[in-house]
Amino acid sequence: MAEKTGNAFDLNLFKRLLKFTRPYKLVFYFVAIAAILLSGLAVVRPLILQNIIDRAIIPKEEELLLYFVSLMLVALVAEVIFQFLFVYFANWLGQHVIRDIRIKLFNHMVGFKKQYFDKSAVGRLVTRAVSDIETIASIFSEGLFMIISDLLKMIVILGYMFYQSWRLTLFVLLVLPLILYATRVFQKKMKAAFEEVRTQVSNLNSFVQERITGMKIVQLFTREEKEYTNFKQINEKHKKGWIRTVWYNSIFFPIAEMSSSITIGLIVWFGGLQAAQGGVITLGIVVAFIELSQMLFRPLRQIADKFNTLQMGMVAANRVFAILDTKSAIQNNGTIKLEQVEGNIQFNNVRFSYIEAEEVLKGVTMNVNAGETIAIVGATGAGKSTIVNLLSRFYEINSGSILIDGTDIKDIELKSLRSHIALVLQDVFLFADTILNNITLGDPSISEEDVKQAAKEIGIHDFIMSLPNNYLYNVKERGAMLSSGQRQLISFLRAYVTNPGVLILDEATSSVDSYSEQLIQQATEKITEGRTSIVIAHRLATIRNADKIIVMDAGQIVEQGNHQELLQIEGGYYRNLYEVQFVSGIE
Missing domain, CATH: 3.40.50.300 (P-loop containing nucleotide triphosphate hydrolases)
Incomplete structure (x- = not known):
């Protein structure tokens, strides 16, 4: 049975999910390659912008300006096309995977002993088969590949920044540990919060389904007010679960924005002094670094957000696999097929x-x-x-x-x-x-x-x-x-x-x-x-x-x-x- 884990990312659970991508290997590899290409295209625009300022605007070269603007347009079009293909096929893969998981889950559940259904709330099983499995799709559409793409972008951007100016890069890296630490804390807190949210969603589904099914009894015994009170209590717990996630988001994202602003200030201060004094750092490099630093921190913020999505998907996968691992089926080891039954x-x-x-x-x-x-x-x-x-x-x-x-x-x-x-x-x-x-x-x-x-x-x-x-x-x-x-x-x-x-x-x-x-x-x-x-x-x-x-x-x-x-x-x-x-x- 899939076990709960306190880790932000359960590798064994993820390996089980990846097995469902095997029938779609070509799409899986294409999405992975598209993620790599997008990371390479990330530095193209800042590089062109740097050249526009240093080689066209400051020297007042109109022909070069037109040439670099044309290059910028080509780079934008290429990035848009690859981004479209990446997003479409990542979502396509996610939907095909959850279709297969849902079929396997339903086929597994219909073979359970009646005793299993005697002890299991229908609402919880419906949640597993519908909303939990839908959440798993986000691992592929918004989680895994997006995180990989963002990480690759950050690596490429850092490499390019060191190549252009290691001193300006160090100023950027001064703030990076703060964001990394905040991201790590954020991930752990959100992991626990999302587990609580999924639990409360299951409780809410079970309660609503039971009361709607038994509405005649509720009304006959004038239980409307009592059930209304019970529903408010369950709904309040569900709300509190979500409020916890909102609280963590409201703390993390202002810290990320503040760190980004501090970084821009340091780049402008140090880079501007160097450019004004005629050093190796040009105005084009300063402008490029401002954009590159934003491109570096934006994936960090997005990674945290997408990690939330990934964690929700992993929590949902853990619950679904718990049912798939349940050994409650009647053992169908019989080999005799009855053509006709006399009835003794x-x-x-x-x-x-x-x-x-x-x-x-x-x-x-x-x-x-x-x-x-x-x-x-x-x-x-x-x-x-x-x-x-x-x-x-x-x-x-x-x-x-x-x-x-x-x-x-x-x-x-x-x-x-x-x-x-x-x-x-x-x-x-x-x-x-x-x-x-x-x-x-x-x-x-x-x-x-x-x-x-x-x-x-x-x-x-x-x-x-x-x-x-x-x-x-x-x-x-x-x-x-x-x-x-x-x-x-x-x-x-x-x-x-x-x-x-x-x-x-x-x-x-x-x-x-x-x-x-x-x-x-x-x-x-x-x-x-x-x-x-x-x-x-x-x-x-x-x-x-x-x-x-x-x-x-x-x-x-x-x-x-x-x-x-x-x-x-x-x-x-x-x-x-x-x-x-x-x-x-x-x-």
Whole structure:
């Protein structure tokens, strides 16, 4: 995992970033060469200016003046062209690199265990995948190459200044240590400040996303004022993080400007005396040195500014690589690809815990024959939903084994395993897209006609046709334009159209209206016909006709049998549930 570092520049982290530039080596080398050429062009204009004063203006040579002005124009045009190419391709490289990193990050995250998402704030993951990665682009567009170009300029300028007059150069260098020291302190302070800023941005994103998603609860329980107060506090911390960066900038840049002015004063004083006395230092050299000193200090100030950008990019890269280094994916070492699933399922002494040393399943053993419909009932927290999560390998079991058609699910290729299992959840998730796309999920093997035929078979075609635009009706974010019952019907169709070998219904009718429940009951009868089905339900009315009912309590199977058999158990768990729901009239 990428580690936090107090260093202003993390070389190992930077090497990892450079690996992403390998597919774009030609552009990388071009940008590097352009940076070198720009540093050489930096001294051309001061050199020409020096010649204009000493060889054309003072001797009053009009032809030479025109010649040097023409040279100045050519130098300016060349500098502009190279500057344009440098900036464009540096940004081009940065955007291609972050595109590749973002693809790799998303591909890595979609393979994580469900347990990872249980513990990670969605807002933070969104920040990593969007704004943090965008910040990484600035390393190439505004940070790295700009800093290299500025450093090369400073080296070339200093070399030229020593060549022209080592004494004037020493006056310039008298002030240089002050700027270097201030720059170094500035970099360290800004490093810590930007880490704080990124942390507060993540907190802010998480808070806003959660409250917007749960706005109904916020308003229902009149939490507006409290959440407003909480938001102000988080936003205040975010503001303070940025104020720290503003504070450091407001100290550093006046110091840099003051140092530059002092340098100009020293050049004019010493150089002017020498020029007035007819020494080796001419008026042209004095003017050139004034411009050269500005060109020397300006990159220093810009380097400090660009170093901020570089540091922000490195902090963002550190956070992104921390996710890329996270080993939370289900191990997909299976090599068996299932062509067809009959639906024989075995749980052999399966033990599992979400939190270490707190077992949720305590040695569960059960058999489901092909084509059977089994129901799992029990109190909340008994382990019902955990069983179906383990069957789909959303989590890894602690011990024991789970077999499908006699094959351990760990030996089955993960995509192949899940393609033969359809899951209908209580909380249906729909994307902000059409009904058709929410059913097919982009599977090219499922045509619109297949969807319509499946909808007719399970009795919900008329419901969909009653909507505006029918199958092309956009349900908006999380299916907000549909009722819970309608969303549930869509999820039934989504499961049915894939023709799964194993069907799982997890509390699929627990929160729907009576009309939708009738449609769902009809759909359930059709969808479970001829395939292995596992139904989890609190309402016993929905599972009385199941081939087998498994009763769970505290992570263990306490009773098994069909509806009539379980009712014969005196004082049995299932019988008590039945009496509460039916005899007492609470169905």
